[in-house]
Amino acid sequence: MENKKENFSEWYNEIIELAGLTDKRYEIKGMNIWMPYGLKIMHLIDDIIRKYSDEKKFQEVSFPVLISRKQLEVEFEHVKGFENEIYWVTKGGKDTLDVDLALRPTSESAMYTMFPLWIRSHTDLPFKIYQIVSVYRYETKHTRAFIRVREIHFYEAHTAHKDYNDAEKQMNEYLDIWKKIASELCLEYSLDVRPEWDKFPGAKYSIAFDTPMPGYRSLQVGTIHEYGENFARNYNIKYLDENGDLKYVSQTTFGLSERLLAAVIGIHGDDKGLILPYRIAPVQIIIVPIPGEIYDKILEYSRTIMDDLKNMGYRVDIDERDYTPGYKYNDWEMKGVPLRIEIGSREYNENMITLSLRTQKKKIKISRQNLRDVENYLKTVNDDIKSHSLKFFNDNIHMAKSIDDMKNEYMVRAYWCGSKECSDKIEALTEKAALGNIYNDKTSGKCIVCGRDGKLSMFSRTY
């Protein structure tokens, strides 16, 4: 396998193929096939997102993929932000359609034409829905699996509130949800308030979740947006308040994508392959029976262990293929399985199992009656992944004292006045764009370029 640190791009492409995550050889470039193992991981990520959304009383819906040009053009600034990236359906059968239909690049315009039918009174608020669907972007840039694709696996939550204050509370709730999702995926991130020129088209402001990715770039894995009344005024979304007055709702959105998987692959993986947090591992525990004289009994014992673990609710499999144990170890390590159980004649005779953690070298023997301890070891693997990703974050994100400092950095913090002019200067000299002000940072300092008052900000080359 490629060395991850030295050749990240090659390593990334290789592991994606070896682990069977996606196949990029489809006829249409940038539209990739979700292969079984990759799709399973993505579905497990979806399950986590659903769980925390449902907990906060979001309702799941699913909107049509097509949006008419008429719907899209209601909010001019919004459609302008996407106009170069939209796939247009113009024909049905042999007919030319009366109105062009867009493959959704995002669903504001699809949903908000319906909101006036659903939201009538203050008792309908807050209104909170989400969907997990594909969105489409006619990318002209170089595509990269899970990072920049033309068909994107996407989560989008949309809310409507009685006023801006209530919408702001929603923004905080999003941050809570995101914190939990990031924790299950063992991801460290920076919360960056995007500059005016880089916020979502139509938003009052946008906060992005940026992770450092090996390969010396940052990856935006998610965003939340405060829309205020901007869309409501264009799509005419009003409600009757307690006093019988008609008011515009305030709105927010929260978006996540398959980039979460890209981050998991890129940040946690090592030269052996993937390392998966146990919540999203399609196989959490793999059992490898070791051939020997009493292989029949070893196999029978292994299967009993598997059944016990299945009954405890784990995703567990047994590798009975006709390969050497060494081959199997490598194969499952490459696939990122957090825990391996080895069972040979000694384990059989002593009624125990040998555990190997994906993140550690040592092996651990536990007696069968302590089988429930696997839970702690799965958590240990997660803790290891978290420490590793925190260390990676801290090792690589420094505070720059001068523009020169920023040149050889990865993602880098600096005080910045917020002007496009200073940001452009930084980008020209260091190839790093302003990701924005660090969310909720209370410090202040002099802009690294112009010396005016500045806020603590993050800069990086982006994917």
Add this chain to the structure above:
Amino acid sequence: MENKKENFSEWYNEIIELAGLTDKRYEIKGMNIWMPYGLKIMHLIDDIIRKYSDEKKFQEVSFPVLISRKQLEVEFEHVKGFENEIYWVTKGGKDTLDVDLALRPTSESAMYTMFPLWIRSHTDLPFKIYQIVSVYRYETKHTRAFIRVREIHFYEAHTAHKDYNDAEKQMNEYLDIWKKIASELCLEYSLDVRPEWDKFPGAKYSIAFDTPMPGYRSLQVGTIHEYGENFARNYNIKYLDENGDLKYVSQTTFGLSERLLAAVIGIHGDDKGLILPYRIAPVQIIIVPIPGEIYDKILEYSRTIMDDLKNMGYRVDIDERDYTPGYKYNDWEMKGVPLRIEIGSREYNENMITLSLRTQKKKIKISRQNLRDVENYLKTVNDDIKSHSLKFFNDNIHMAKSIDDMKNEYMVRAYWCGSKECSDKIEALTEKAALGNIYNDKTSGKCIVCGRDGKLSMFSRTY
């Protein structure tokens, strides 16, 4: 509510709206919004389909939604079958695309361009995959929720085999899987071998699962297709057999759609609303606390019962809304919840619960220590649904002795020689098309039209 028997179409439209299954007011006609309750039911149906597919070692994948014209046109007969129904993407941003891209009407051409890359040797066979995605049809006919829509929630399984014989075994395995799915959905069906002119474009033969729907039409809820080497020869899908010879694979497919939900709604429902088999009920048990003097204690007791049932693995909810019990009963009956638990002061005092089954009028009291019995009652509801649907099937599907007999029937059986001529005659006189020969029927008789030798066949008006 509308009377189901007398005004089926109105009843169907009304219950879909009342229960919150779909919203048809979206800008693009025939593309509907999956509302939360409808989407949950559909996802539970998907879970059943996944379970039985996975059991038979199918692997889930997900292909891009777009298929280039080049890919589609590899199999001429296939694309011809769809050419009037395809949505074409012709523009990306402001560019006109070099080649038109189809929104998948089905995925043969997307998948089979990849099969030669994945299938090389006999050890790769049988090759079995499926996906659950949306497919698109530019329908010119009148659309109807879940029955005829332009964006269709779709399950498609695709297999490749070493020879025709092995593919035929796959066809039998499909029938096994389908039998299990139909049983969980409590559906009765006819297995009809479609006539030549009505088989899937590109198939050697097609078997359809047809259910009688109230409204005097039959509904095709699923199909399986034997392709033989037809697609393999066009898409050049070959493998090296044990002797080192290159051979074409034989292929099959299995398709199911959101019509399964249409059948569940239409066949099982009654004048009170939906009736859901418990496997696909988003709420399997609803608890209604009855107001009274000791309401605090009743509520506390009700919540304990809910927690107990949740721990047993049931999807259970408690209705604490500020409505009368009668209103709540009607509401949850309309939503098709199989079991209701009523808890008032008597239940609290005597440490018991009162059960009401969606399919029966009587109420049943059980002591709290027998709470596990709810499983039997859920099964009783399913048995009631099954009896009802079997009775509906048998009451309505008769054997015709003459063409005149067929006129006032629903779906109707008759012997038929298999000729298009006789089928056309039947259709002209009775408005019923040939669904095909009854699968595996061993009897024979004289064609009801021409008197020649015929096979037992099914006829119906179709949706």
